[in-house]
Structures are given as C-alpha cells and as structure tokens.
Amino acid sequence: MKVVVIGGTGLIGSKLVEKLAEQGHEAVAASPRTGVNTLTGEGLAEVLRGAQVVVDVSNSPSFERAAVLEFFETSTGNLLAAEAAAGVGHHVALSVVGTERMPDNGYFAAKIAQERLIEKSPIPYSLVHATQFFEFVRGIADEATTGGEVHIAPVLFRPVAGDDVAAAVGRVAVGTPLNGRTELAGPEQFRMDEFFREALAALDDPREVVTDEHARYFGSELTERSLVPADGATLGRIRYSDWAAR
Known part of the structure; x- marks a missing residue:
C-alpha cells in the first residue's frame, strides 16, 4: 500500500514512515524538505500519484492565531483537492484531544477548522486525537514560565510518547x-502540576513549578478534564519514566 505522509520528515512523521516501511508498505515522506508544499500545492500531484492513503501530521510554523488558521485551512484545502484528483481512498489527520473544549485557543480553533474541512470532503477519513507528547515537556514548561517559575494548573494530564502516537496513527492509516475520530493517551494519568514538577526535576531543570489553578495553557484556562480523553481511548504502552530514562 502506498501511504503518503504529509509532514513526513518531522517528529511524528519520520517515526510513522519508518514504522510503515517496516510493515512492507510504500511509505513516502512529503514535506517542503522533499519538494512537497501543501500551502502552494507544489509537488502534490506527483507525490499522490498511486497513493491509497494520505496521512497529515504536518504542523504550522507559527502558532499566532491568524497564521495557524491560515496554515491549516489552506494546507488542508489544497491537500483534499489533490487527493480527490488522485483518487485517494483514505485521509488520516492527527489532531489534539480537547480541541472542542477550548475554542478560545487559537491553535485548537485552527485544528477544529481543519477537521471540518476533512469531514465535509467526500474522501473517507479518520481523525486521531492525541494528548500532549512527552517530547513537548520542555516547550510546555517554557510557555508556562513567568519570572523563572513554571505556573501549572492541577488538572488531569495524560501525556503520550511520540512512538506510541506514530504506532497508533499507522494502525489507523492501514x-x-x-x-x-479515535482518541489516544499515555498509559498513566497524573496531576499536571505534579507531573511537571517531577519531569523537570528528572531533566535537572532548576525551575520551580508553582501550582496555579488559573494558570493558562497556551492562552486558555483549563478545567479538570480539558486535556484528557473520554473513557474508551486507546492507551499507549510507554511510560514517561521509561521514556525519560532512554
């Protein structure tokens, strides 16, 4: 099966291409680095020729509200049109658990817009909603830092390893x-503030984690279950402590 991975040279995309190839599929990494640009349409027709499945794990280079919305709407629109012309039979997109709970969040609003385009398209589709990746721990902490302190809300948090995300997306793709949609989360559930306190300590990061009920997550105030999936979600296998130890 030919599977084209949009964003195939990135964190999740590169893992996914490798996993699909190991299973005997023709996995093609598509990104500006390989001559495929979903914003301009460059290289799309060529890379999609003969593809049965397209998996979109690409991401916006900017998280500014207008820029991220423009990215996902333009990129997804171009991609779906090219897929229809090429006869692609399955469109898979990676999204985020909780998008619909925080419409005030610019990034989540852009992901909702992306999903609506996919749902309205005649192409059969699958949406994989994942929780935050282990690989994003430092980035989340950096965004939450004020005056050298990391302000984190004491809400439920269930992060997942990038390898588990790639494996789950790969299963859906084939x-x-x-x-x-289907939801994916890590095997362990934490309080977000406690998780970051332990995780940063394990990384020898000296910043103090402050429990703050009103701490914002990339601009949005969180409720107890903003970032965790509903019952019945697929759970990854890799525990954070094992991932960090590697």
Missing part, C-alpha cells in the same frame, strides 16, 4: 476509514 485500516478501514473511521469516518470519525
């Missing part, structure tokens, strides 16, 4: 289209 399966029957869901025409809906």
Whole structure:
C-alpha cells in the first residue's frame, strides 16, 4: 500500500514512515524538505500519484492565531483537492484531544477548522486525537514560565510518547476509514502540576513549578478534564519514566 505522509520528515512523521516501511508498505515522506508544499500545492500531484492513503501530521510554523488558521485551512484545502484528483481512498489527520473544549485557543480553533474541512470532503477519513507528547515537556514548561517559575494548573494530564502516537496513527492509516475520530493517551494519568514538577526535576531543570489553578495553557484556562480523553481511548504502552530514562 502506498501511504503518503504529509509532514513526513518531522517528529511524528519520520517515526510513522519508518514504522510503515517496516510493515512492507510504500511509505513516502512529503514535506517542503522533499519538494512537497501543501500551502502552494507544489509537488502534490506527483507525490499522490498511486497513493491509497494520505496521512497529515504536518504542523504550522507559527502558532499566532491568524497564521495557524491560515496554515491549516489552506494546507488542508489544497491537500483534499489533490487527493480527490488522485483518487485517494483514505485521509488520516492527527489532531489534539480537547480541541472542542477550548475554542478560545487559537491553535485548537485552527485544528477544529481543519477537521471540518476533512469531514465535509467526500474522501473517507479518520481523525486521531492525541494528548500532549512527552517530547513537548520542555516547550510546555517554557510557555508556562513567568519570572523563572513554571505556573501549572492541577488538572488531569495524560501525556503520550511520540512512538506510541506514530504506532497508533499507522494502525489507523492501514485500516478501514473511521469516518470519525479515535482518541489516544499515555498509559498513566497524573496531576499536571505534579507531573511537571517531577519531569523537570528528572531533566535537572532548576525551575520551580508553582501550582496555579488559573494558570493558562497556551492562552486558555483549563478545567479538570480539558486535556484528557473520554473513557474508551486507546492507551499507549510507554511510560514517561521509561521514556525519560532512554
């Protein structure tokens, strides 16, 4: 099966390409680095020729509200049009658990707009909503830092390893289209403030983590379950302590 991975040279995309190739599929990494640009349409027709599945794990280079919305709307629109012309039978997109709970968040609003385009398209689709990746721990902490302190809300938090995300997306990609969504989270649930306190200590990061009920997550105030999936989500296998030890 030919599977084109948009964003295939990035964190999740590169892992996904490797996993699909190991299973005997023709996995093609598509990104500006390989001559494929979903914003301009450059290289799309060529890379999609003969593809049965397209997986979009690309991300916006800017998280500014207008820029990220423009990225996902333009990129997804171009991609879906090219897929329809090429006869692609399954579109898979990676999104985030909780997008619909924080419409005031610019990034989440852009992901909702992306999903609506996919849902309205005639192409069968699957949406994979994942929780925050282990690989984003430092970035989340940096965004939450004020005056050398990391302000984190004491809400539920269930991060997942990038390898588990790639494996889950790969399983969905080679399966029957869901025409809906599935959720993915890590095997362990934490209080977010406690997790970051331990995680930063393990990374020898000297910043103090301050428990703050009103701490914002990339601009949004969180409720107890903003960032965790509903019951029945697929759970990854890799525990944070094991991942960090590697």
